[in-house]
Structure formats: C-alpha cells, structure tokens
Amino acid sequence: MLIRLLNVALSILLAYALQEGRNSQSVDIDGYEQFTNQSLFWAPYRSNCYFGIRPRYVNDHPFMFGLMWMDSTHLEAMNKLRHLVDQNDKLDKYGWEVYDPRIGGKQTILDLDNNVNLTIYYFKSRDGANWGARIRGEPIDSQKLSTTSLVLYMNQNGGRENSHLVRSEPDSYGSENIKLRGLAPEMGEYDISINDLSGLYYSKGAPLHPDLDSSKTAHMSLTVPDDQVWIARDILQTLVGESIQTITSSSNKIDPVSFPSVFTIRNMHDFPPGNFHFIQKTFDLDKPFEFDIIFNNKASKQQIKSSSEFSAMIEWGLNEINNRFDNKFHIQHPEHKKFAQETLSNLMGGIGYFYGTQLVDRTTEFDDEQFEKIELSHPEEEGPLQLFSCVPSRAFFPRGFYWDEGFHLLQVMEYDFDLAFEIMQSWFELIEEDSGWVARELILGNEARSKVPEEFRVQNPNIANPPTLLLAFSEMLSRALAEQDDHNSQGEELNTFPFSTEELERQPDLLIVRAKKIFPKLLKHYDWFTNSQRGMVEEYVDYVDEKVHPMEAFRWIGRTFTHCLPSGMDDYPRAQPPDVAELHVDTLAWVGVMTRSMRKIAAVLSLKEEEEKFAAIEKNVIENLDILHWNPDDNCYCDITIDDESEDVREFVCHQGYISLLPFALKLMTPDSPKLKYLVDLMSDSDKLFTGFGLASLSKQDEYFETGEVYWRGPVWININYLCLDALVYYFQENECTDMETLGKARSLYSSLRENIISNMYRVWAHDGFVYENYNHRTGNGTGVRHFTGWSALVVNIIGRLPEQLY
Structure with a gap:
C-alpha cells in the first residue's frame, strides 16, 4: 500500500x-x-x-x-x-x-x-x-x-x-x-x-x-x-x-x-x-x-x-x-517514574515495520499420535507481507510474535489507545482469507531471518499460539463501550495533535467502522483456531457427572514429549506420556477469551444473531472448564488425559502453576464462583507459588520444579503476574458476594504481590540498567533475555494504572 x-x-x-x-x-x-x-x-x-x-x-x-x-x-x-x-x-x-x-x-x-x-x-x-x-x-x-x-x-x-x-x-x-x-x-x-x-x-x-x-x-x-x-x-x-x-x-x-x-x-x-x-x-x-x-x-x-x-x-x-x-500514568515516586517511563519508551521504541516473504511448510502432515519433534522440511517462500508490530526484544527477538503481541498492546493502549489498535489491525490483516491462519512468528525477509535459528524460521498452518490479540481487543472494546457515556473518566488528553490518540475509545462510530472491516477476518480466524485445536471428548463423556459440551474441548496441536511450544509456555509440564485424547485447560481458556471478544465485537456491530451464538459458546467454555478440568482433590484447574487402567478413565494432570491459574487470570470464572478461594489460597502459598518477587511459574512442590531448562518451571514471568493482579482487581475490588476470609486474603495477596514485583524489577533495573525476560524465583535477579521490554513492560501498568491496594 x-x-x-x-x-x-x-x-x-x-x-x-x-x-x-x-x-x-x-x-x-x-x-x-x-x-x-x-x-x-x-x-x-x-x-x-x-x-x-x-x-x-x-x-x-x-x-x-x-x-x-x-x-x-x-x-x-x-x-x-x-x-x-x-x-x-x-x-x-x-x-x-x-x-x-x-x-x-x-x-x-x-x-x-x-x-x-x-x-x-x-x-x-x-x-x-x-x-x-x-x-x-x-x-x-x-x-x-x-x-x-x-x-x-x-x-x-x-x-x-x-x-x-x-x-x-x-x-x-x-x-x-x-x-x-x-x-x-x-x-x-x-x-x-x-x-x-x-x-x-x-x-x-x-x-x-x-x-x-x-x-x-x-x-x-x-x-x-x-x-x-x-x-x-x-x-x-x-x-x-x-x-x-x-x-x-x-x-x-x-x-x-x-x-x-x-x-x-x-x-x-x-x-x-x-x-x-x-x-x-x-x-x-x-x-x-x-x-x-x-x-x-x-x-x-x-x-x-x-x-x-x-x-x-x-x-x-x-x-x-x-x-x-x-497524564496517562500517575506515579508519585520519582525513581519509579523514571523506571516506568524508560521501560515504556523501550517497548514503543521497539515498534518496527517489517516487509518481506515468510517461509511456510504446508506439505508436512501432522500425525496425531506422533509426539516426536516435527521437522518442517518443505519450506516455501510466500508473500511478500507487511507487519507493523512491537517486538519482545530488539537484541534477541526483533520480529513479530503473535503470543507476545497481545500483552504488548495491553501496555501500549494505556498510553496511546489508537496506536495499539493500529498495530492490532496490522496483525489482523495478515489473517489468510481462505484458511483464517496467521503465523505464530512473523519472520519477514532476510534481515529478520538473520536473527532466527534456522530450525525456527519455518511456519506451519497447523500450529497455533495463545490468541492474546483477542485478549487485548476484548479489553479495548470493554474500555470503549464504558467510555461512551463518560469521555472524561481518564482526564482530558493534551490537545497538541489535530486528533487525540484515543479517538477509537471516545468515538464509537469510528470504532464501529474499524470493527466492521476486521470482523469477517476474525470469524475466519476463530474458525481456524477452534477447528485446528479441537480435542476429542468421547472417551470422557461417560465418566463425568455433568453434561459435557463436546465442541468446547481443545488441545495444542504440535506438542512433543518435552515441549508444548504452541502453548507459549514451552517446557511447562504436561501429561507423560502424551496422548492423542489429552485436553489442555489453557487451550480451552484461550478459546474462552477469543469467544468473549467475538461476542463483544458482535455487540458493537449490533449483530444480534452472532452475539447470541458467541454468548452461548462462551457459556459452554466456562462450564467445561469446571466440568472437565476442575480437580476437586487438588482444588485447581488441570489438563486431563486418558488412563485406561483406571475406572474413572479421566486422569487429571495437575502441575500447579500458571496453567492452573489461567481461567482465573483471564476472568473466565464467575464472580460468585466458590472455586475462587482455592486459587487465592494457591497464589498466596509461599510453599507453592508465592515468592518475594512475584508468582513463580510452577509450584515449588511439583516434581518438575527447577528441572530441565527451568524456563516455565520456576521463574517469575511478568505477563502472567500482571493478568493475575488485574484479575484480583476484577474479582475483589468491589465484590460483596465473596466470603470475608477469602476477600481479606485476596486483598492482602494483591498488595504484597504488587509491591514485590515493583520493588524487585526496579531493584534489578537500578543495578543492571535493563528489564529481563523473566526473574529468578529464588533471588529475584533478571534471567533469560536481557533488555526484554516486551511483555515485561507491563510493570508500567502495575505501577501506574493498577490501584495500590484493593478496597
């Protein structure tokens, strides 16, 4: 163009x-x-x-x-x-x-x-x-x-x-x-x-x-x-x-x-x-x-x-x-303000425009019962394509990541709402007209490929990633709809541009025009994601007490014995051995986010039939999370797999950690759910997830804790911590239905968790000068990629947008 x-x-x-x-x-x-x-x-x-x-x-x-x-x-x-x-x-x-x-x-x-x-x-x-x-x-x-x-x-x-x-x-x-x-x-x-x-x-x-x-x-x-x-x-x-x-x-x-x-x-x-x-x-x-x-x-x-x-x-x-x-972030502590502004600046300073061909293997077939590493050995150049996107790290990941980008936009939208939508729209334009697929990594041209190991350069239409863009879009739509009757709730923007940077939030007509252009592609994308990742429920139906919704059960296609790269949480423990019939709680939770976003878009566009369809699916997803994935023995959400030697057949694969928390973190539990108390207990338990630096990715009591690569098996990741903090605000800021003991524990958890994350990330930045990919769960020191101002930049929202404490 x-x-x-x-x-x-x-x-x-x-x-x-x-x-x-x-x-x-x-x-x-x-x-x-x-x-x-x-x-x-x-x-x-x-x-x-x-x-x-x-x-x-x-x-x-x-x-x-x-x-x-x-x-x-x-x-x-x-x-x-x-x-x-x-x-x-x-x-x-x-x-x-x-x-x-x-x-x-x-x-x-x-x-x-x-x-x-x-x-x-x-x-x-x-x-x-x-x-x-x-x-x-x-x-x-x-x-x-x-x-x-x-x-x-x-x-x-x-x-x-x-x-x-x-x-x-x-x-x-x-x-x-x-x-x-x-x-x-x-x-x-x-x-x-x-x-x-x-x-x-x-x-x-x-x-x-x-x-x-x-x-x-x-x-x-x-x-x-x-x-x-x-x-x-x-x-x-x-x-x-x-x-x-x-x-x-x-x-x-x-x-x-x-x-x-x-x-x-x-x-x-x-x-x-x-x-x-x-x-x-x-x-x-x-x-x-x-x-x-x-x-x-x-x-x-x-x-x-x-x-x-x-x-x-x-x-x-x-x-x-x-x-x-x-005007956007109200931060009183001068050093915290400097830290936050520099971190946000580096997130936005990493926004890039990319143009070129991508490598796609559409030939290699996936065998549902094969869990060895899949070699994508038939790449073809396709394109050229164009992308306007943030990047997780200018040094290590200078390209577009579908799974990361939604988290980036949760941050960008707080500073420049319309810029976030512009980036999101660029991704949506890449959704294929016929299939609905978009690559999990956009590696466009030789310049971008030069920073990618050869084994990761080729994309495949069978492999998905968490649809975080729809998470961000859902949040944007909620904000825009809430702003229709109160344009001044965030304060007047400085009037130095001919337009504000919040026109889409303030002007529903403009948002509707944009959403109309996007909606047909998102329908295709939704169908691709749900059809390609749909799991099998027949084996479980006779062994659960409540009626299962058979179309709302999912698993990640492309997992191996050691990794589930499509989930985004690469080495997080899964069922061993893998099975074609296993179902993943996080895949279902992300479908819930997609569905909620589609329902909101349909509502904005006054598409009553579509709104009702997605509302029904969203209800089924929320019910299936409890019916299929809630383990009453461990009191948390778990993956499930088949155990032919058990009377129950369904075997819960419980590794308490981020995946257990996702239905809560993504706000898919009902506000009056009695299960909320157990997840608050899990997050508050210093013998499991709670640390002085944020929530650990895997329970300290899990057999896989600190094993293998120790990537998603212990370290503190800011994106999931942010979702959990935001969910605590959602469920407990004005919740009068929760029992007082849980309410008190949730508010205490929120205050200490927020403070721990801010103080530790600031400490590391003040000492090293950088924000990191993740943080060590024992020392708080930065680990992984250095100068990772991708989703770790969500600390700016934690400092400047989330309340200091819940009331």
Whole structure:
C-alpha cells in the first residue's frame, strides 16, 4: 500500500475543522486515518538496529537509514563495529529514555569497549513529514586515547528509474557538512543535510593515502541491491578490509597513531555513484562532538530549516512526551517514574515495520499420535507481507510474535489507545482469507531471518499460539463501550495533535467502522483456531457427572514429549506420556477469551444473531472448564488425559502453576464462583507459588520444579503476574458476594504481590540498567533475555494504572 505524505495545508484545514466540530459531531474517518498515517509515517522502525529509520507502509521505494560506530584507534576496531543490536556487544546500556512514536525521543548508549557515551535525539515535525536526528558523543573515560568513528548509511530503494539519492553539491572529498537530495514516488522530493555542531576530527598521524584522512568527513556512493542494504556492516568491513590489505602490502609497519585513517572508507575500486551512501566522521574524543542529520520533504511547509529550529523541536518534544506520560500514568515516586517511563519508551521504541516473504511448510502432515519433534522440511517462500508490530526484544527477538503481541498492546493502549489498535489491525490483516491462519512468528525477509535459528524460521498452518490479540481487543472494546457515556473518566488528553490518540475509545462510530472491516477476518480466524485445536471428548463423556459440551474441548496441536511450544509456555509440564485424547485447560481458556471478544465485537456491530451464538459458546467454555478440568482433590484447574487402567478413565494432570491459574487470570470464572478461594489460597502459598518477587511459574512442590531448562518451571514471568493482579482487581475490588476470609486474603495477596514485583524489577533495573525476560524465583535477579521490554513492560501498568491496594 502506497502512502504519500499529505500536503500540510490540508492537515491544517483538517485540524481546524476538527477542533471546531469535535464536540458536536463524530470524527471525520478519512481525516482520522490521514492523521494516523502522517503521525506514524517516520520512526526508527528498524527494530534490530541500534538506530535505524525507515517509513511505514512504503514497500517499493523506501528510504533506509542506519548508524554504525567504532573506536578506530585499535586494530580490532572492525570487530567492535556496532550496527545491529546484539547481546554479545555487552553494552552497559542502550535504549530510549523517553520515546513516543508520533513525536520522537531520546536514546542513550553506553559502550565501554568503544569508550563512548552516545546520546541520540530523534524528533519529527508536527505534520510528520520531516525529521531530525542529533548524535552527541563523549568519552566514558576521558583519560583514555580513543576516537568515535561514526558511519551513517542511507539508501533510496527502488533503483534509479523512479527514485534516486545523490549528493547535492560537487562530490568533493572532505566537506564537513554534506547535503543530499532524493526522490521517491511515495515520498516525492526530499533533502538531507548533515551538519556538524561541535567536535574535533581525529588529525593525529599522517594519512597513508590522500583518500584516507580521518581529519575530514569521508563520503562514498555506490549501488547496493535493495535486499542487501541491511548488511551495510558487512559491506563496510569488506571495503575497509580490502583497503587495509592494499596498504599493508606496500608498508611494512603502520604507526598505531595512524590507525583511524586506515579505518577510513574509500572508493578504491572507482564504483560509479549509486543510491547507497556511506558517510563517515571520525572524532577525537579529547572533546565531545555533536552533529545533526535533518530530513526535509519539499512538499511540507513545516521544514526544519536549521539546527537551532531542531533544538527547539527537541525541547518541545521532550516536554510533550513527559507531560503525556504524566497524564496517562500517575506515579508519585520519582525513581519509579523514571523506571516506568524508560521501560515504556523501550517497548514503543521497539515498534518496527517489517516487509518481506515468510517461509511456510504446508506439505508436512501432522500425525496425531506422533509426539516426536516435527521437522518442517518443505519450506516455501510466500508473500511478500507487511507487519507493523512491537517486538519482545530488539537484541534477541526483533520480529513479530503473535503470543507476545497481545500483552504488548495491553501496555501500549494505556498510553496511546489508537496506536495499539493500529498495530492490532496490522496483525489482523495478515489473517489468510481462505484458511483464517496467521503465523505464530512473523519472520519477514532476510534481515529478520538473520536473527532466527534456522530450525525456527519455518511456519506451519497447523500450529497455533495463545490468541492474546483477542485478549487485548476484548479489553479495548470493554474500555470503549464504558467510555461512551463518560469521555472524561481518564482526564482530558493534551490537545497538541489535530486528533487525540484515543479517538477509537471516545468515538464509537469510528470504532464501529474499524470493527466492521476486521470482523469477517476474525470469524475466519476463530474458525481456524477452534477447528485446528479441537480435542476429542468421547472417551470422557461417560465418566463425568455433568453434561459435557463436546465442541468446547481443545488441545495444542504440535506438542512433543518435552515441549508444548504452541502453548507459549514451552517446557511447562504436561501429561507423560502424551496422548492423542489429552485436553489442555489453557487451550480451552484461550478459546474462552477469543469467544468473549467475538461476542463483544458482535455487540458493537449490533449483530444480534452472532452475539447470541458467541454468548452461548462462551457459556459452554466456562462450564467445561469446571466440568472437565476442575480437580476437586487438588482444588485447581488441570489438563486431563486418558488412563485406561483406571475406572474413572479421566486422569487429571495437575502441575500447579500458571496453567492452573489461567481461567482465573483471564476472568473466565464467575464472580460468585466458590472455586475462587482455592486459587487465592494457591497464589498466596509461599510453599507453592508465592515468592518475594512475584508468582513463580510452577509450584515449588511439583516434581518438575527447577528441572530441565527451568524456563516455565520456576521463574517469575511478568505477563502472567500482571493478568493475575488485574484479575484480583476484577474479582475483589468491589465484590460483596465473596466470603470475608477469602476477600481479606485476596486483598492482602494483591498488595504484597504488587509491591514485590515493583520493588524487585526496579531493584534489578537500578543495578543492571535493563528489564529481563523473566526473574529468578529464588533471588529475584533478571534471567533469560536481557533488555526484554516486551511483555515485561507491563510493570508500567502495575505501577501506574493498577490501584495500590484493593478496597
């Protein structure tokens, strides 16, 4: 889909018209969508780069930008060249301190090995058409001899017929300030200027070649295929490596003081100019440096005309984002506020736009009775597809995850409701028209595949994941419906955009238009999920006291003896040995969430027949949770399997932990259920799940506790803890039907659990500077992937949105 930048005059007129009439009539749908496209057009959408910019929904001729850096005073400089985010770089810190994808933000990078503290400011003009980046650097250790050699690269994709990117002034070597001009069908004409503000170029030692002078800005233009722009680091290493070989072959010894010049890029092969540009600046860290990169679209009337104007944009943007955060999250503790804002900023700073093909195996057949690892050995490229998505971790998981994304959106929607819907809609658009399937991981193109082990690159339409997107959608619909009669319940949003970022929540007409477009695909998706994961109940029917609803029983297809990857809780204990007739309580619970969401959408669209159908299914799901999966002996929900040697035949597979809690956590129990007390007891029991850092994933008394990978067999995961806290609010904040003993225990549990999670995550962040994938259940220390600001960012909701205690 091609998106042209809109004429600013139209935006001004549209904004004026809206402000005049927003209280008397519904929002202009076309105008709202134009605003959304404009305000989200540019951003650092290359999630896997430390700093990489591209436009959203421009697929044929996107402009691509990236940043690399190194300390070129050492022979091993190229080995420490930073580009794609990598845990092995072991940076002391990297990430956004403040960020809003509609405005911009500030990112800090502490690279001890390269002895540089980088600060990157990125902000956009109000019309969304133009942007600037200010790169500032200073030494971490001022006594250490070092440089920061920064390499910017940019490419105007699409070849030279319909697009180009060329240097504006004569291509004279060594000009400190560089200007380029570009053209692309989707963006029109644009200019780029790179201007120094301060700093000293490295000038020690004599250049070994006229084109190898680190005391000047180096520029090189060449042609790079569009699908290889992302390997700019490899290209740079190859070009510089060849240059070094030529130098060393003609010189016996190179004075170390000249190393920075040796690592300067040059066009030794006389490549003709192309759309790809390297621009290298090597600063002596005896003094801090600062320079700007400014992009201006010629059709915009809000161009960034100077660095002083950009300075004003930075000041305005930082204040604006801070005010918006304070307006959304009311956090009194200043250090907790800093922690929460940085964590949210890194979640939103990881939002990426992905475009490319995916690998799908539609040939391999699944044998219901085969539980060995399934090899997807018949991949075919399909697409290209496009996705606008958060990522769990820029370093380790820079791609879209279906199971993670719903949790991401539970957080994003609290800051920018409409942004959350925009991301959700992108996922929904990928639901296949004929089958209703969407991949559990969206790994689009070679750039995304480069971060995925080969065994996990191929997707299969038989394998599902928890439909958390429908969980988020259900929450959004509940909020929107509740807001219809009380638009001011969350406080007035700052009126600095022509539209608020809560239009879908405040304007039911707009929500209905969007929901109508989505609903047919969601019907397909619902049918695919329930049909593909439906289990068999015939063996159990004669051995339960109540009537089973045979169509509402499910299991995860694709589990093995050791793992159930489709469930999302990979190594959580399941029935041993596996059986084709086993039924999984969490699969049924997630179907309940899907069904509830479909019922709410049908209600919004006034589809009475569909609403009644899904209401009946939802009722059946809730009843089956109790009929099939409640174990009165262990007083919790359990998977079930077949035991041919038992009179009962049905065997409960009880491993008390997150799966036991999901019907509660997903709010599928009735508020007056007598079973609530047992789950409160389970969560409160320090001999089982309760720890000083959150709820452990598996009971300490379980035989599988701390065995195998110890992934979902002990550690504290914030996504499930958040659901449990939110469910405690739902069931016990204003519940007068529960017995007083359970009510008191639930409120005590809530207060201590909330406090334990906040204090521990803050402690780890204050010490390490990062949020983690999960937390050790014994020490509270971060474990798993570092800088995991995916669903762990839900701590921001825990601090700033959930009440401090239940009343």
